[in-house]
Amino acid sequence: MPHPAARMGLVFLVLAGLALPAGAESPVVDLKTTVLKNRTAYIPPQCYTKTEDAAGAVHNPCFTCHAESRAPHFINDDDLQTAYSLPGPALKNPWTNLFVDRRAEVAKVSDDEILAYIRTGNYLDENGQNLLAAKLADLPPEWDVNGNGRWDGFTPDVTYNFDADGFDIGADGRMTGWRAFAYYPLNGAFWPTNGATDDVMIRLPAAYRETADGTESRLVYETNLAIVEALIRRAPVPIAPTDETALGVDLDHDGRLAQALFVAFDWAPKEGQNMSWVGLAQSLQAAGSAPLAAGLYPLGTEFLHTVRYIDVEEKSGQIAMAPRLKELRYMRKTRWQTYFDRQEGALAEAKERVDFPDRISLFFGSSEEGVTNGTGWRLQGFIEDAQGDLRPQSFEETVFCIGCHGGVGTNDDDTFAFPRKVPATLGNGGWWHWSQKALYGIPEMIRADGAPEYAHYLQANGAGDELRGNTEVIERYLTETGALRPAPVAGFRADVSRLLYPSPARALALDKAYREIVRDQSFAKGRDATVEVQENVHREVEQDQPTGITKPLAAWYQ
Template sequence: MRRLTLLVLLATAAPAHALDLTATVLANKTAYIPPQCYTRTEDAQGAVHNPCQTCHTLPRSPNFVSDPDLQQDYAIPGPALENPWTNLFVDRRAAVAATDAEEIRDWVRADNYLGADGRPVLAARLDRLPPEWDANGDGAWAGYRPDASFAFDDAGFDHGPDGRMTGWRAFAYVPLPGTFWPTNGSADDVLIRLPEAYRQTSDGSENLAVYKANLAITEALINRADVVIEPMDEGRLGVDLDRDGSLGTATRVVFAFAPLEGVTMHWAGRAGTLGPKVAPLAAGLYPLGTEFLHSVRYLDPRPEGVTMAPRMKELRYMKKTSWQSYAELEEGALAEKKEDADFPDRPKQFFGSAEAGIPNGMGWRLQGFIEDAAGDLRPQSFEETVFCMGCHGSIGTTDDSTFAFPRKISGPGAFRDGWYHWTQKGLAGTPDLVRADGQGDYAHYLRTNHAGDEFRSNTEVISAWLAQGDLTPEKAVALQADIAPLITPSPERAIALDAAYRMIVREQSFVKGRDATIAPQDETVWRRVEQDAPTGIAEPADPWFYRLKR
């Protein structure tokens, strides 16, 4: 067994290709089309599955990308008809079985982000920029330099080794159905940070109450709904949060946005003094300069359950670098729709670099870091970053290009009102998100996809939750109070998924796919699709937030 394990490690250690971080030419011209888009939506028995609804759906303004039609046919450009994500068809079963469970546990528990001094190792490497990472050749790193310490206080705020706040704040959310359930390969978290002006009083002094108020205002704007807050002194903040006409003590941020009628909201503190050109505000949009940090991690089976591992697979970053009005966003969506209609086989074009990141066309710049063959974090290549555009680009389900924050946990009984990191409280006890039609979001996904992942290869979920082919009323009721039993894998599955993904890391074959699949996916994934072929989905499913009457 030891000899077999050694042979497997040697076989997977050699990089599949030489990585060039300065390149901006794509080998896969449609790297922005995710592997999940190649799923076979009809099974051998003729039953129809709908994983497409997670991304392609009716939007809510100011997202003007309406794409529920993509639930019904494979509208894929000609150059992408041949599935480029060949890692989906690799058979890793023997190699996974040969992996020592204790060894993989040790691997995932080794922190590849923080050094012994509590500072990000990657930031130090960027200070001494390796020449092969220097895409523009100027000797200095032009992109995001990791600065989160993942040391959170009771309100979810991150603190550096010196005790000072970094500005990052963790929040808990109901993970998007499918790929981002831990049972399908990874644990993840998301942090948000607003610019300094949103963390300061009008005189420029750092103030936690101002920051909390502006984060609550942001939450109200994104959800287009009121937000319950801890009691806040509106006089000190300089804003009437509850819109009662006086500056008293507010326990709620009241959402109101009808600018044509002269109704709008206002930022607290210094941001509220800067005016709309510097600190614009609109429903459904984040403040200019907002940042998100998203770590994707291995799974760690422990006696208390499967948790988020210290080892990061990826560190993803996005920043809102430019403001687009509703009109500009709508114009951009219409222009892209026309481009797709006029030139259906023309791949999308992206600009930027591995170092500076890539703009998504809607005001955000995306960048990322991923493991090298030895397990240390390195910058993603240009092509590896274009991969991120499939989800944070033009799809109907996002709010201002994001997924997690609109799904933030909040409301009566919510632990710390959702402002915490998963290391402070795990998924246990997290209720299912309630859709606008009254169904649980996860219950709806299981009923319409008849599986717990896009590829329908998670037999553990199917046997435990869909043994008779459908979700029983009893299982649906259980999900209302706790989603953890559904989306948390068994320790054995977690170990297998960790091992499968590490093989991709050692190959450095991310451009062929980064899903932790174990067996070949031929039964549920197309190697080649027929352009515009029907999916068999008769009626597009509505999104969880859909509130319009037909």
């Protein structure tokens, strides 16, 4: 019987033509060093975008990340929309992969060859066996950073066997704890048309999945996840009719235990308005070991995010997630921070930026145990080696992830995807994996100010990516003067896939280009899938150089 991952259209083929050339030496990345070649690896390539074009027009992709925050995130960095406020060591752009012309290499690879490569799984094999977990169990010495003979980091355990409610079901028939959710891709680099497909799953600790006596309960878990969603959205969340008496919690805050149709958002402790977990977590909350607060995930929350190649289905030509992973990213909340803790940290960071503008951030951890972000989360990841197998990310490759998770204004408890979870009205409460239902037919997200999210970004940026290198999107949706084309824009209002998915030709070209970075193992120089030299990127900037943007734009939630 084929593994359930076959629902993703997985086809496991023998690789042909994409191995390293005969006799070529495979590049090796040192996984044990914590010395950064790029000391500001946490500042992403997009921060070097030329926001003014040759004609003097100003483009603003910066508001996607840099904006006024909503508590308890207190970064409030909308000033970074108006100036390149980089520390001295970062003034010269270190992301030199943006300036590599890969057209000749891309032309040498046939479509059949790249499809064979991306359709060969490097996380699960054709029988659904976890290749990465098996390798971590038989640990290569070069991965054993602390030298104790065992892997002390996270071992990926999602099976990609999702049920109708988005729960991942293990080989034993029980929930693994992971639950997939659908979300609106963040503007710019995370649109599939700019280089990759991806998915995100959440897992709460066991206490949030169990009744008071420690028995696993899907109802308890579903309810606690709905409570988390209400806390992160700061809004009520619809749920299936739920017996509050059985759970012992007034979920809809109507003053009685009856049947609830939604979880109310009603958290203002100073006014006596509180919320409660259900099940075992409720008892732990009363004991002080399972804190709850608006805008914050429970202690021990985990996220798993895979970044993948872009597949093209043979018969329909539709875009799909490829079996092959580019990266597997993981983060776990290991320390609880109160509103006061987070505000104090943000104020200290803001003061340091003013007092010591050339001081860079320092990070602690390793490729084996992950890297802490300073605000309670530990991040870790895996990425392809030169042969396409997954390996741990190096310390520097992991630091790359830190800048966006905790260091920018538009985070919610250092995350992006879950706050942008699709509404329950789109079906299954918004809980499904992209292999079960893709972006096709998903209507455009509406911002808090009433504007359509993606059209707003196109208008503000004059492009569909920060680098303004995606000419396919520009030509389809913008006029020569940068105005929106009404008919095409109206087309993605009801179906965002029209905008967010690339043409088959572009998809395969981006796959081929990224494969060259894998071969070189040059992720420390940038991992954006670009075919041509990117012209709309500064190679060097002056400190506090104006961007040309004079009025910062608001984030999607404002």
